[in-house]
Structures are given as C-alpha cells and as structure tokens.
Amino acid sequence: MTRRRISEDFCPDPRLCFDPQALELEEFPREFFLIDTVRVAREIIGAWFARRHGNRWYGARIVETEAYLGSADAAAHSWKGRRTPRVEPMYREGGHLYVFFVYGMHYCANVVTRPAGIAEAVLLRAAEGPEGTPSKLLSGPGRLCAALGITVSSSGFDLLSGGPLRLYRGLGRSASVGVSQRIGVDYAGEAAHWPLRFFDRNSEAVSGPARLKTSS
DNA sequence: CACATGATCGCCT
DNA sequence: GGCGATCATGTGG
Numbered sequence A: 001m002t003r004r005r006i007s008e009d010f011c012p013d014p015r016l017c018f019d020p021q022a023l024e025l026e027e028f029p030r031e032f033f034l035i036d037t038v039r040v041a042r043e044i045i046g047a048w049f050a051r052r053h054g055n056r057w058y059g060a061r062i063v064e065t066e067a068y069l070g071s072a073d074a075a076a077h078s079w080k081g082r083r084t085p086r087v088e089p090m091y092r093e094g095g096h097l098y099v100f101f102v103y104g105m106h107y108c109a110n111v112v113t114r115p116a117g118i119a120e121a122v123l124l125r126a127a128e129g130p131e132g133t134p135s136k137l138l139s140g141p142g143r144l145c146a147a148l149g150i151t152v153s154s155s156g157f158d159l160l161s162g163g164p165l166r167l168y169r170g171l172g173r174s175a176s177v178g179v180s181q182r183i184g185v186d187y188a189g190e191a192a193h194w195p196l197r198f199f200d201r202n203s204e205a206v207s208g209p210a211r212l213k214t215s216s
Numbered sequence B: 001c002a003c004a005t006g007a008t009c010g011c012c013t
Numbered sequence C: 001g002g003c004g005a006t007c008a009t010g011t012g013g
Helices: A039-045 A143-147 A186-195
Strands: A049-053 A056-068 A097-102 A106-113 A119-130 A166-169 A177-180 A195-198
Touching: A039 A106, A039 A119, A049 A143, A056 A143, A106 A143, A106 A186, A119 A143, A119 A195
Parallel strands: none
Antiparallel strands: A049 A056, A049 A166, A056 A119, A056 A195, A097 A106, A106 A119, A177 A195
C-alpha cells in the first residue's frame, strides 16, 4: 500500500515562486488586524500571502475570504467561547495564523483578527498564483494550503514577526469585491446566511457554486 | 475508550 | 448534484 502521508506535504508548488522585494510589496501594520474582522476579510482581497522555503519566496494573490466572528458565530470554531488546543491560536493577537485539518485530508488557513482574547479570524478560501499559473491551483481552501505547503505545523505563527510566512498589501487598484453567504456552514443556523464571504468578481480562481460568484 | 462529524475535493452520474 | 475518502478533534460514558 502506497498511502500518501499528508503531513509530508510541506513543499510549495514551484510555480508560485516570486520576489516580494522586486515588487516592493509592503506589509500591513498590526493595527489593521485588530479593529474590524469584516473589514480585514474584504480588504485582503488582492493581498499576497507569501511563504519563504529555503532561500526562495512563494506567494499568491488572495481572491476569496470568509469572516468568522468568534463566540457569537455558530459557524466559528470559537463559538460560545470554545477554547481547546486546536483553536488556541484564534485567541492570539490579530496577525497570527490559524490552520486546522478537515475531512480527513485538507488543511484550511485563517488570518486571526482582533486583540488577544477575542477569537475572530478570516478564512483564506482561494488565491491566484503569479501570471500564467493554472486558475484552479489555489481555488478552494484545501488547494490553497496544498499549493503553498501549509499544514497545522504553521498554526499559531505570527505573520508580522519578519519570519517565513507573511501577508503583503496588493498592488495597484483595488478589486471589484462581491459578497455572499459563507460556504459549507449549513449547520450554523441563522449564521449560515450572514453575508461574510468576499471575493474578487473578476477572478477565475474563486471557488464555490456558480450562484455565489455573481452576487453584489 | 468509543463514536460522530466536519470552514473539502474529485470523481461519478 | 451526489457521494466516498479519511482522520483529527470534541464530546460523552
């Protein structure tokens, strides 16, 4: 049996190699992550999620996100203040990473928001690689993590520590951003309908059903 | 300790 | 649009 061990998958896809220095990308200030989770979800559309591996940088432009609003949000892992070892990174200061494992085979990456103790976060649902990479390579939260080689070993990492995982502001004009309900949270009752998903209307890499790709 | 389920994906119909 | 894969995690006994 040649069963593939998911935990060995740490390597970014070589097609995502890029140079943040040459592009003169700037990081977000800490404060940006502390104030408003919904605003972070909307405004990191177009931002670059970047990772250093060896002496190279790999990155992708975020085109789809979802906000998860902590203890008041039945779809959030921190609903009703739930606090377990897995969710602990959600309680850190905004700007940290929260990664979890789902469905026995996929990882999902979130950017933690709000001050320490308030467990809100933004799920990174889809991204585009540098010019010429296939639009499906990072389309969906599981594929996004697979393409960048992100696993739970990165959960709790501070994106503003000057280390190998970072978030950079996008370049040029802001994207045309659509809004919809979140995907895959039907169990969450009323919260399942909250308009907390954001996406770049002009991107081929946005995931989910077609009916959620055109809304406002 | 046993069990149920999920912030998904790809393949099948 | 439906379903199986596959297992960490949380919950309850």
